[in-house]
Amino acid sequence: MTAELPPGLAIQKVDERIMTLNVGPQHPGSGHMRIIVQIDGDYIVACDPDPGYVHRGEEKMAEYRNYITNIPHLERPVIHDSCNVLYPYVLGVEELLGIEVPERAKYVRVICSELNRCIYIMYWLAIYGIFLGHSTMFMWPAGDRELLIDLMEKISGARVTHAHFVPGGVRNDLPPNFEEVCLRQVNYFEKRIKEYAAVFYDNPILISRTQDTGVLSREDAIRLGTTGSVLRASGVNYDLRQKEPYDVYEELDVHSPVMKEGDSYARSKIPWLDMLESCKIIRQALEKMPKSGSVRVKLKPNPKGKGLDSVYKRVESGRGSLGCHIVSDGKVEPYRLKLSVGSFRNLIALPYLLKGEKLGNMPSVYWSLNYWPVEADR
Amino acid sequence: MSVIAPNFKLSGFIKSIIDDAVWFLLIFSLIGFPVIMMVLFYIPMPVIDGELLTPFLAFTYLADPTRTLPIIQAFMTTDMFKVMAFPGFGFAALLAAGTIFVERKMLAKLQLRVGPFYCGKVEGILQLAGDGLKLISKEIIIPAKADKPIFWAAPVLFVASAAAFVALIPVAPGWVVADVDMGLLAVFAVIGFFPIVTILSAWSANSKFPFIGGIRALFQMVSFEIPLILSLLGVVMVTGTLNLSEIAASQSSFPWIVFLPVGAIVFFITMLAELERIPFDLPEAESEIVAGWLTELSGMMYGLVQLGTYLKLYAFAALFVVLFLGGWNGPMIVPPFPMELATEGIELGPVTAKIGGLEPLLSQVITQEMINGTLMFVLKTVGVIFFILLPRGVFPRIRIDMLLSLGWTKLIGLAFVNIFIALALVYAGVLGPGGLQ
Numbered sequence: 001m002t003a004e005l006p007p008g009l010a011i012q013k014v015d016e017r018i019m020t021l022n023v024g025p026q027h028p029g030s031g032h033m034r035i036i037v038q039i040d041g042d043y044i045v046a047c048d049p050d051p052g053y054v055h056r057g058e059e060k061m062a063e064y065r066n067y068i069t070n071i072p073h074l075e076r077p078v079i080h081d082s083c084n085v086l087y088p089y090v091l092g093v094e095e096l097l098g099i100e101v102p103e104r105a106k107y108v109r110v111i112c113s114e115l116n117r118c119i120y121i122m123y124w125l126a127i128y129g130i131f132l133g134h135s136t137m138f139m140w141p142a143g144d145r146e147l148l149i150d151l152m153e154k155i156s157g158a159r160v161t162h163a164h165f166v167p168g169g170v171r172n173d174l175p176p177n178f179e180e181v182c183l184r185q186v187n188y189f190e191k192r193i194k195e196y197a198a199v200f201y202d203n204p205i206l207i208s209r210t211q212d213t214g215v216l217s218r219e220d221a222i223r224l225g226t227t228g229s230v231l232r233a234s235g236v237n238y239d240l241r242q243k244e245p246y247d248v249y250e251e252l253d254v255h256s257p258v259m260k261e262g263d264s265y266a267r268s269k270i271p272w273l274d275m276l277e278s279c280k281i282i283r284q285a286l287e288k289m290p291k292s293g294s295v296r297v298k299l300k301p302n303p304k305g306k307g308l309d310s311v312y313k314r315v316e317s318g319r320g321s322l323g324c325h326i327v328s329d330g331k332v333e334p335y336r337l338k339l340s341v342g343s344f345r346n347l348i349a350l351p352y353l354l355k356g357e358k359l360g361n362m363p364s365v366y367w368s369l370n371y372w373p374v375e376a377d378r
Numbered sequence: 379m380s381v382i383a384p385n386f387k388l389s390g391f392i393k394s395i396i397d398d399a400v401w402f403l404l405i406f407s408l409i410g411f412p413v414i415m416m417v418l419f420y421i422p423m424p425v426i427d428g429e430l431l432t433p434f435l436a437f438t439y440l441a442d443p444t445r446t447l448p449i450i451q452a453f454m455t456t457d458m459f460k461v462m463a464f465p466g467f468g469f470a471a472l473l474a475a476g477t478i479f480v481e482r483k484m485l486a487k488l489q490l491r492v493g494p495f496y497c498g499k500v501e502g503i504l505q506l507a508g509d510g511l512k513l514i515s516k517e518i519i520i521p522a523k524a525d526k527p528i529f530w531a532a533p534v535l536f537v538a539s540a541a542a543f544v545a546l547i548p549v550a551p552g553w554v555v556a557d558v559d560m561g562l563l564a565v566f567a568v569i570g571f572f573p574i575v576t577i578l579s580a581w582s583a584n585s586k587f588p589f590i591g592g593i594r595a596l597f598q599m600v601s602f603e604i605p606l607i608l609s610l611l612g613v614v615m616v617t618g619t620l621n622l623s624e625i626a627a628s629q630s631s632f633p634w635i636v637f638l639p640v641g642a643i644v645f646f647i648t649m650l651a652e653l654e655r656i657p658f659d660l661p662e663a664e665s666e667i668v669a670g671w672l673t674e675l676s677g678m679m680y681g682l683v684q685l686g687t688y689l690k691l692y693a694f695a696a697l698f699v700v701l702f703l704g705g706w707n708g709p710m711i712v713p714p715f716p717m718e719l720a721t722e723g724i725e726l727g728p729v730t731a732k733i734g735g736l737e738p739l740l741s742q743v744i745t746q747e748m749i750n751g752t753l754m755f756v757l758k759t760v761g762v763i764f765f766i767l768l769p770r771g772v773f774p775r776i777r778i779d780m781l782l783s784l785g786w787t788k789l790i791g792l793a794f795v796n797i798f799i800a801l802a803l804v805y806a807g808v809l810g811p812g813g814l815q
Binding site: 042129130131132134135136139140143200210254356359360361362 | 485488489490491586587590655656657659660663664665666668669770771772773774775776777778782
C-alpha cells in the first residue's frame with residue numbers, strides 16, 4: 001500500500017499520546033499565521049509553522065507600477081517600520097537611476113530610520129509582554145511609542161505609514177525647530193525605556209521563564225540563516241549598519257548589542273538594547289547633520305532605468321537584514337522586484353527551537369524570534 | 379427576502395409600554411380583582427395582637443414603624459436573610475463587584491491609562507452592570523460534541539461551590555451563615571470541589587484547549603491544596619479549635635500573623651494559585667491555550683464562572699482575614715448609638731416623636747459591635763484583596779513546571795517550618811488555646 005503512494009506523500013503514523021494543536025490563525029497567541037504544534041503531555045514533539053495567511057502579492061504589484069508609485073504600497077508589509085522597509089528599495093532605485101542624494105537628506109533618512117526602528121520594537125515589545133501575561137508591559141510600550149510617532153508625524157505628516165523616503169532624498173525637509181523637539185522627546189523616551197528594566201527585564205519570574213529556553217547556538221544561527229536580533233543574541237556580531245554601512249552610517253558611531261546566550265531572554269533583550277543604541281545614533285545624527293541644504297533631488301516624471309540592469313541593496317531593519325532586488329529592463333516600471341525579509345528567515349528557526357520545549361514556552365520563543373507575519377508573507 | 383431590523387423610535391417604545399399597561403389593568407380588574415375578593419371572602423384572616431388582619435391593616439404595617447421594625451428584626455434573624463443578604467451571598471457579591479471595579483481602575487492607573495470611563499458618568503462606575511447586561515444578552519453556544527448536561531451544570535456548580543465557601547465565613551460576632559464546629563475542615567472540603575468542577579467543565583466541552591486548561595487547573599489546585607492545608611495547621615494548633623468564629627474571637631489581642639508570619643506567607647501564595655490569579659493564571663493563559671478551561675463557555679455561562687471566581691476571591695481574602703488578621707477584632711471606631719432617642723423619643727417642640735420598635739432592633743440585632751466588627755472585617759478584606767490584585771500589574775505568568783516545583787518543594791517545606799514554630803510557641807507556654815496567656 002505504501003509503495004503505491006505517489007512521491008512526496010507518506011502515511012503518517014498516528015500516536016495515541018500525541019495531540020495536534022492548531023495554534024492560529026484565530027488564536028491570541030499567534031500572529032496572522034498558524035503554528036501546527038504536536039504535543040506529548042506538556043512537551044512539544046514537532047512544530048510546523050504555516051505562514052501565508054496575509055500574502056498580498058507586493059512583489060507582483062510592484063511590476064505594474066512605476067518607480068514612484070511603488071513607494072506607498074511597498075511599505076505595507078510592516079507599517080510600523082515603514083521607513084526601513086522602504087529603505088533598500090529607495091537605495092536600489094537611486095543606484096539604478098544614477099542619482100546622488102544630498103548630504104542632509106541622508107541624515108534625515110538615518111534619523112527617520114532609527115525612529116522607526118524604535119517604533120517597531122516598542123510594538124513588538126508590547127506584544128512580547130502580553131504573550132508572557134505581563135499586561136503592564138503591553139500598555140507601557142504602546143503608550144510610550146506615541147512619543148516617537150508624534151515625531152514622525154511632525155516629519156512626514158502621517159502617524160504610521162509615512163511614505164517619506166523617495167528616490168533622490170526625502171519627501172519634505174524637517175519642520176522648523178525640529179532638532180530641539182526631537183532631542184527632548186528622544187531623551188525622555190530613553191529615560192522611559194530604561195525604566196522597563198525594573199519591571200520587565202530584571203523581573204525574576206521573567207528571567208526564570210525565558211532563560212535557557214529555545215537556545216539557538218551560534219553555529220545553528222549561522223546555518224539556519226537567521227538575521228538581526230536573533231543572530232546577535234546568539235553571539236554573532238553582524239549588523240549591516242556596521243558591516244555594510246549605507247548612507248551616512250559609516251560616519252556615525254554604531255555599537256550593536258551582542259549577547260552570547262542565544263536563549264529567549266537574550267533574544268528579547270537585544271531589541272531593547274537596540275532601542276538604547278538607536279537613541280544614541282539619533283543624537284549623533286542630529287549633531288552632525290548639516291543645518292541647511294536641499295533634501296531632495298528633483299527627478300524627471302516617470303524615471304526609467306538604463307537598459308537591462310539589476311541591483312541588490314539591503315539594510316538593517318527592526319527584524320534584521322532586509323534586502324531588495326530590483327531588475328530593470330529600461331521601462332518606467334521594474335521588470336522584477338524581490339523583497340528578502342528578515343522575518344521569514346528567522347521563522348525557519350522556530351521548529352528547531354520549539355522541539356522538546358514545554359507548551360508554556362511556545363509564545364515566548366515564537367515571539368522572541370522578532371517575527372512579523374505580514375512581512376514574511378509580503 | 380432580507381429582513382431589516384425596524385428602527386428604534388422612542389414614541390413607539392412609549393406607546394408599547396402604555397399598551398401593555400392598559401392590557402394589564404384590564405385583565406387585572408376583570409379577572410384578578412374578583413379572584414382576590416373571592417379568596418378574601420372564603421379564607422379567615424389571622425388575628426395579630428387581638429386585631430383582625432384586614433388588608434387595610436396590612437397596608438398600615440408598611441407605614442407604621444412601630445409595627446414594621448419588629449418584622450424587620452424578625453426577618454434579619456432568619457436564616458433566609460443570612461444566606462441571601464448580609465453575611466452571605468448579597469454581601470459577598472457586592473464586595474466582589476467592588477473588587478472588579480477596583481481591579482480595573484487600579485490596573486489602569488498602574489498602566490498609565492484611564493480604564494472604564496464613560497459608563498455611568500462617574501469614572502465608569504456602571505461598567506460592570508453594562509458588562510453583565512452584555513453577557514446576559516449574548517447567545518449561549520454549546521459545542522456540538524460537548525457532553526451537554528455536565529457542560530451546562532459546571533458553571534452553576536462553580537458558583538454554588540463559591541457560595542458555599544462564602545457561607546462559612548464569619549463576618550461579625552454571631553453573623554455567620556453556617557457556624558459549624560468543623561468550620562476549617564468544611565472549608566477544605568469546599569476548596570476540594572473547585573478542581574472537580576473545573577475538570578468537569580473542561581472535559582465535557584470535548585475541545586482541545588479547554589482540556590489542556592482543565593488538566594493544568596487540576597494540577598495546580600491539587601498540588602497547592604497540600605501546602606494550603608498545612609499552612610493553616612499552625613493556626614489550628616495554637617487555637618485548639620476548627621471553628622472559624624472561635625478562631626477569629628481568639629485574636630482579640632494579637633492577630634496570628636504576628637506569631638505565624640511564615641504560615642501567612644505560604645497561605646497567601648497558595649491562595650493566589652488557587653484563585654488562578656497572575657502570576658499563577660496558567661489555566662487561563664491566553665497566549666498559549668486561548669482562555670484555558672473557559673474557552674468554550676459563552677454568554678452568561680462565562681458570566682457565572684466570573685461571578686464564582688470573584689466570590690471565591692472574596693472568600694479566600696476573608697479566610698485570610700479570619701485566620702491571620704483577627705477577623706472582626708479591632709479598635710472600636712463606631713460611636714455608640716444615642717439609645718435615649720430610641721427609648722425616650724425625640725422632642726420636636728411640643729411633640730415627642732418616639733419610634734417603638736427601634737430600641738430592641740438596635741440593642742439586639744444591629745448592635746454597635748456588629749457594625750464595628752463588619753467595618754473592621756471589610757477594611758481588612760479590602761486590604762487583602764488589594765494585595766491579591768496587585769501582582770497582576772507587576773508579574774508575568776510562570777510556567778507549569780516552575781509552579782509545581784514551587785508548590786511541592788518550597789511551599790510544603792515552609793509550611794512545615796510554620797508548624798514547628800507553632801509547636802514551639804505552644805510548648806514554650808507562650809501561646810495556648812484561646813490566645814495570648
